[in-house]
Amino acid sequence: MNRNCKKSEQTGLVFFPAFDWRITPTHPEREERLLYTRDQIFEEGIMDLPQIREYKPRMASFKDIARTHICVPGVRDQVTEAHLISAGGALTLADALMAGEIRNGFAMIRPPGHHAMRVVHGNRGFCNINNEAILVDYLRKHYRLKKIVIVDTDVHHGDGTQDIFYHDPDVLFISFHQDGRTLFPGTGFTNEAGGPAAFGRTLNVPMPVGTTDEGIHYILDNLILPVLEEFQPDLIINSAGQDNHFSDPLANMKVTTQGYARLNEKLSPDLAVLEGGYAIETALPYLNTGIILAMAGMDYSNVVEPDYRPGMLKMSEEKMALIIELVHEVRTLWDHRNTIDLAALRAKNDFFSRQKTIFYDTDGINEQQTERLRLCPDCGGYLSIVSQAYHYHGAPQNILALSIPFNGCHECREEAYSEYEVGIDKKDYDYVYFQDRVSDTYRCYSREKDQEWEEV
Ligand SMILES: [Zn+2]
Ligand SMILES: [Zn+2]
Numbered sequence: 001m002n003r004n005c006k007k008s009e010q011t012g013l014v015f016f017p018a019f020d021w022r023i024t025p026t027h028p029e030r031e032e033r034l035l036y037t038r039d040q041i042f043e044e045g046i047m048d049l050p051q052i053r054e055y056k057p058r059m060a061s062f063k064d065i066a067r068t069h070i071c072v073p074g075v076r077d078q079v080t081e082a083h084l085i086s087a088g089g090a091l092t093l094a095d096a097l098m099a100g101e102i103r104n105g106f107a108m109i110r111p112p113g114h115h116a117m118r119v120v121h122g123n124r125g126f127c128n129i130n131n132e133a134i135l136v137d138y139l140r141k142h143y144r145l146k147k148i149v150i151v152d153t154d155v156h157h158g159d160g161t162q163d164i165f166y167h168d169p170d171v172l173f174i175s176f177h178q179d180g181r182t183l184f185p186g187t188g189f190t191n192e193a194g195g196p197a198a199f200g201r202t203l204n205v206p207m208p209v210g211t212t213d214e215g216i217h218y219i220l221d222n223l224i225l226p227v228l229e230e231f232q233p234d235l236i237i238n239s240a241g242q243d244n245h246f247s248d249p250l251a252n253m254k255v256t257t258q259g260y261a262r263l264n265e266k267l268s269p270d271l272a273v274l275e276g277g278y279a280i281e282t283a284l285p286y287l288n289t290g291i292i293l294a295m296a297g298m299d300y301s302n303v304v305e306p307d308y309r310p311g312m313l314k315m316s317e318e319k320m321a322l323i324i325e326l327v328h329e330v331r332t333l334w335d336h337r338n339t340i341d342l343a344a345l346r347a348k349n350d351f352f353s354r355q356k357t358i359f360y361d362t363d364g365i366n367e368q369q370t371e372r373l374r375l376c377p378d379c380g381g382y383l384s385i386v387s388q389a390y391h392y393h394g395a396p397q398n399i400l401a402l403s404i405p406f407n408g409c410h411e412c413r414e415e416a417y418s419e420y421e422v423g424i425d426k427k428d429y430d431y432v433y434f435q436d437r438v439s440d441t442y443r444c445y446s447r448e449k450d451q452e453w454e455e456v
Helices: 031-043 062-066 081-098 131-143 159-164 213-231 257-267 284-295 317-335 342-348 410-426
Strands: 011-016 052-055 104-109 148-152 171-178 202-207 235-240 271-274 351-360 365-374 383-390 397-404 431-436 441-446 451-454
Touching: 011 031, 011 081, 011 284, 031 284, 052 081, 062 081, 062 131, 081 104, 081 131, 081 271, 104 284, 131 148, 131 159, 131 235, 131 271, 148 213, 159 171, 171 213, 202 213, 202 317, 213 257, 213 317, 235 257, 257 284, 271 284, 365 410, 397 410, 410 431, 410 441
Parallel strands: 011 052, 011 104, 104 271, 148 171, 148 235, 171 202, 235 271, 397 431
Antiparallel strands: 351 365, 365 383, 383 397, 431 441, 441 451
């Protein structure tokens, strides 16, 4: 074994199991989730390998979170220390990667994040804040990266990540997941393909129940890898959920450890961030080990879960034919990504709007949202979001949020700011937010307190 591995050739690892954070004692997203993974990694001596460099996670700042999310009422109300360290773990590896200390990195962190949308009223799908989205915005703010890809390989649709980048042509979001008609969160169909300014930059493949390694590798080889080749991203992030595994108790897929490790090897992400995976004893330790070895360029062929028998996992020809059809459909969509006539759309409308109904399964909140995107000829356009959250108890919360993209133009900023001021004066909203990525300032106003503050 090469004991003189150059630092810049190492794989960075952050391990943050959050042993003090859980949803409830019996919930699948509980403290023990990474316990067996920890034992496996230490038993195999992975942290001592010359190819591996371990990093201690730092905390993300409140501003790192406010750059991505509109947390209601404020960031401090939506996060615990565990959330700050989990998100911070991904940022720690981003800094190491950008400093040239490592060639790639895997943040094995929890709590997870990919169901957290831009506006956050509570926890949904075990997530309050979106670790990958915070990471993307951090990389864009601090390292001026432009084109970033997030490939979400969790069995659940990454609806939060999709929501956050739906109008952003520079962030390509690709998710394959179990069909939303059979699994939470019930979204992620092929027609969810991005807003008019970012059409085709959201790609979804809803896979049939029982999809195997063969199925996911067909999607990878015939859709994801060719699309990445054309998109030419500055950076690839893998939202690395591992609940497509055949023994996962929350879903119905047939993917193996070898299937996941090979996926990682081919995709070759710069940064991988752990999402789901709930077969905590029978699969997760092997899946994580396989991914670490693949990222470090090492042989992973011996990492096999104990209850796997060759030949036990097959999918029908009909299901495979469905996957081939889906890949063709999504590939066609990608090929037509530049066919939207934005100029014609702008000539007719100043804004594009969409209505959303969002259910927070963990916290029992129903949210109604109207999101308006300014169709601006000079920048990505600002977002104006009106959201009302109905909690089981208490009065509904009504908020207005204005959000400026990184490339926000002068006119969008002025117009959004005046909407913010009018929103405060009107007294219709419990909270009003101004999220300005250009100046990196995040303001909030509380009507009850008649007070404005800044997230720092
Ligand atoms: Zn999941
Ligand atoms: Zn603009």
